Amino acid sequence: MSGVPYGSRRDLLPKFMVAQSPTGRVGLNVLNLEQSRELEAVSLNRFPQTSGGVIDWEGVPVLERLSFANEAEGGRVIANVLRGKVGWDSDVAIFWGTLVMPTVILSVELVANYVDDILEVGPDFWIFSHDDQILIECLQDGRVTLALIPEE
Secondary structure, three states: OOOOOOOOOHHHOOHHHOOOOOOOOOOOEEOOHHHHHHHHHOOHHHOOEOOOOOEOOOOOOOOEEEEOOOHHHHHHHHHHHHHHHOOOOOEEEEEEOOOOOOOEEEEHHHHHHOHHHHHHHOOOEEEEEOOOOEEEEEOOOOEEEEEEOOOO
């Protein structure tokens, strides 16, 4: 990554996530690198990866595969998935397709309400619900894939 440190570009986060006070937005937890790696170990890293850094779904049981043609439709698809598959009182983590944006934890309700803003800045991202043990992969080409986290 040519020496650009993890989380160095918080300014690239969706505007609703950007700090509104010295400690940040209420209900938003920005993870440091160690915390992010710990969460990746129990979520993303349990799936095989392609050389392009996305999950290799071949041979992996999935709950659902969806697609969308544009960001507006994508926002509706992802919000519906969150409302239907993730407990509404859950917090979720968002991993971005670039390490310069820090992993964040926030309520699933906040993600569903601001999913259009998330899609705008993070074309590739993953949403992980620890409570529900679900990972949602959202890719810029319009693919959304849901799967249960595999056992170790």
